Amino acid sequence: MTAQTLSPAEGALLGSAYALACRECGAEYPLDASYACLECFGPLEVAYRPASVTREQIEAGPASMWRYDALLPVEPGASSRPGLQPGFTRLVKADNLARELGARAVWVKDDSGNPTHSFKDRVVAVALENGRRLGFRTIACASTGNLANAVAAAGSRAGLDSVVFVPSNLEAGKIVTTAVYGGTLVAIEGNYDDVNRLCSEIAANREWGFVNVNLRPYYAEGSKTMGFEIAEQLGWRLPDAYVSPVASGSLLTKVDKAFREFIRLGLVEDRAYQVFGAQATGCSPVSQAFAEGKDIIRPVRPDTIAKSLAIGNPADGPYALDAVRRTGGAIADVSDEEIVEGIKLLARTEGIFAETAGGVVVATYRKLLAEGGIDPEAEVVLLNTGDGLKTLDAVAPTSVPTFTISPAYADFESAYSGENA
Amino acid sequence: MSIALKVPTILRTYTGGAAEVAVSGGTLAEAIADLDAQYPGIGARVLDDEGRLRRFVNVYVNDDDVRFLEDLQTPTPDGANVSIIPAVAGG
Numbered sequence: 001m002t003a004q005t006l007s008p009a010e011g012a013l014l015g016s017a018y019a020l021a022c023r024e025c026g027a028e029y030p031l032d033a034s035y036a037c038l039e040c041f042g043p044l045e046v047a048y049r050p051a052s053v054t055r056e057q058i059e060a061g062p063a064s065m066w067r068y069d070a071l072l073p074v075e076p077g078a079s080s081r082p083g084l085q086p087g088f089t090r091l092v093k094a095d096n097l098a099r100e101l102g103a104r105a106v107w108v109k110d111d112s113g114n115p116t117h118s119f120k121d122r123v124v125a126v127a128l129e130n131g132r133r134l135g136f137r138t139i140a141c142a143s144t145g146n147l148a149n150a151v152a153a154a155g156s157r158a159g160l161d162s163v164v165f166v167p168s169n170l171e172a173g174k175i176v177t178t179a180v181y182g183g184t185l186v187a188i189e190g191n192y193d194d195v196n197r198l199c200s201e202i203a204a205n206r207e208w209g210f211v212n213v214n215l216r217p218y219y220a221e222g223s224k225t226m227g228f229e230i231a232e233q234l235g236w237r238l239p240d241a242y243v244s245p246v247a248s249g250s251l252l253t254k255v256d257k258a259f260r261e262f263i264r265l266g267l268v269e270d271r272a273y274q275v276f277g278a279q280a281t282g283c284s285p286v287s288q289a290f291a292e293g294k295d296i297i298r299p300v301r302p303d304t305i306a307k308s309l310a311i312g313n314p315a316d317g318p319y320a321l322d323a324v325r326r327t328g329g330a331i332a333d334v335s336d337e338e339i340v341e342g343i344k345l346l347a348r349t350e351g352i353f354a355e356t357a358g359g360v361v362v363a364t365y366r367k368l369l370a371e372g373g374i375d376p377e378a379e380v381v382l383l384n385t386g387d388g389l390k391t392l393d394a395v396a397p398t399s400v401p402t403f404t405i406s407p408a409y410a411d412f413e414s415a416y417s418g419e420n421a
Numbered sequence: 422m423s424i425a426l427k428v429p430t431i432l433r434t435y436t437g438g439a440a441e442v443a444v445s446g447g448t449l450a451e452a453i454a455d456l457d458a459q460y461p462g463i464g465a466r467v468l469d470d471e472g473r474l475r476r477f478v479n480v481y482v483n484d485d486d487v488r489f490l491e492d493l494q495t496p497t498p499d500g501a502n503v504s505i506i507p508a509v510a511g512g
Contacts, residue, residue, distance in 0.1 A: 036429075038434075041475050197506055201504075
């Protein structure tokens with residue numbers, strides 16, 4: 001099969017999507033289960049013909065990510081088919097956090113409110129629609145945990161078999177919250193990059209829809225909805241900046257893409273904004289490339305408590321660098337200690353319990369503020385991609401009772417007075 | 422000197438559908454050159470115009486990513502396994 005250029009009229013349409021196109025060389029392919037360009041190995045991305053949608057049409061849609069279905073590679077009616085109906089999570093004005101950090105305006109886009117408590121429900125929803133369309137009876141994934149939860153749950157709701165591959169050293173909470181859905185859960189003795197590589201080989205030999213391998217072009221588009229929601233929930237406008245965690249680099253680039261699509265559609269005013277990326281120092285290949293001014297990302301072997309960000313060989317890293325540099329943003333990294341502080345800072349100031357990835361974002365924002373890398377006057381949206389209940393180990397040692405006493409009033413008075421003296 | 426090289430699905434059009442082929446060479450660069458000699462054109466799919474590994478190709482010698490080793494100069498001793506795999510992401 002050779003690459004070809006499909007005109008919108010020739011390609012089969014899927015919403016306003018008409019082809020898969022190589023991000024590197026532009027070669028176009030039909031909307032089937034493929035992810036790498038035959039010409040240059042570049043990643044394939046969904047290509048759309050110009051769409052037209054109004055604020056009113058979106059506002060009249062369901063209170064889920066499917067309100068943006070006109071801008072996604074799905075057949076109409078996704079909200080009425082069996083699935084988890086994720087999205088339209090809350091955007092929280094974080095005034096207490098802003099005050100503590102000396103910043104003017106901070107928001108938290110809290111995706112812990114999704115059905116399986118992470119933003120991965122969004123990407124899986126789009127992958128599932130396409131897996132079903134392409135006739136797969138089994139959906140599968142390589143995962144650092146959150147995706148495992150999302151695939152197992154979505155498979156159960158949709159009546160499809162699921163096979164999920166994870167590193168065997170994953171947090172216990174993420175094992176339980178995957179296995180409970182009853183699909184096949186395969187623990188691999190290796191890190192995420194090992195798991196990913198194995199899945200690439202399995203995907204080539206099985207008729208399975210791997211959401212982040214052969215369905216990846218569709219899957220990745222689901223992340224745009226986090227950006228769409230931020231703009232809509234701010235009152236149809238863009239913030240000055242956002243801070244995204246960086247694992248593969250896909251979320252950061254897709255939120256940027258969402259903002260540009262809204263500008264192009266005239267749904268928000270065209271204005272400059274800055275994109276910031278956050279990594280854990282123990283797995284910071286994109287941050288290192290940014291600091292060194294390089295375009296090529298040298299893979300690393302991850303060693304961090306932020307396991308959901310522990311991708312040592314990030315496929316979308318170059319595109320994350322492009323987005324950050326284009327907008328005058330930055331990518332920085334923080335230590336495991338700073339991550340724990342970040343989780344507890346957000347919990348203490350805003351009542352939001354983020355998983356380690358959210359701690360990475362808060363801590364990186366704080367670091368950028370302290371170092372002058374981000375303007376304290378900028379209105380910033382922090383992306384919290386998951387729920388702290390999944391990564392209890394990170395904060396358990398330092399999150400303990402203030403005091404333990406006998407059930408006697410005098411003991412309470414004594415201990416409480418001592419604590420608050 | 423025989424090396425077992427795993428061919429990704431998207432390159433099997435060059436190898437007549439074979440998922441694994443035998444090549445020879447003391448380094449990865451030589452092994453890829455031999456692969457291209459046997460299956461003309463396949464080398465340009467793996468290497469860019471300047472002869473470097475393409476940005477979205479991962480190559481493993483005996484299960485180790487060659488970017489952790491010596492890239493194209495990574496030794497490929499007799500009996501080595503080489504895998505070429507398109508980069509994918511996830512999380």
